Amino acid sequence: MNGKTGDRLHVHGNVVGQPDRTGEIIEVRGPDGGPPFLVRFDDGHEGLVYPGPDAVIEPRAKASR
Known part of the structure; x- marks a missing residue:
């Protein structure tokens, strides 16, 4: 599982x-x-995460012009 800064992690x-x-x-x-x-969750909590099989990375939406 690979991610980039700005992607969303959904557990x-x-x-x-x-x-x-x-x-x-x-x-x-x-x-x-x-x-x-390092993930900043929607509730403001930040934590170091090793995602398991119950996690999905959603790519950052690209801005449309």
């Missing part, structure tokens, strides 16, 4: 009743765009 809840978490990748610390990622 699906894997327990009944656990909400999904989303955030912006603000730093990529692994080689060649791999994990770990």
Whole structure:
């Protein structure tokens, strides 16, 4: 799983009743765009994340002209 700064990380809840978490990748610390990622979650919390199989990276939307 590779990401870039500005991409969105979406982590699906894997327990009944656990909400999904989303955030912006603000730093990529692994080689060649791999994990770990420093992520600023939508609630303002920042953390170092090694995403598992329940995570998806959504590429940053490119600005249209």
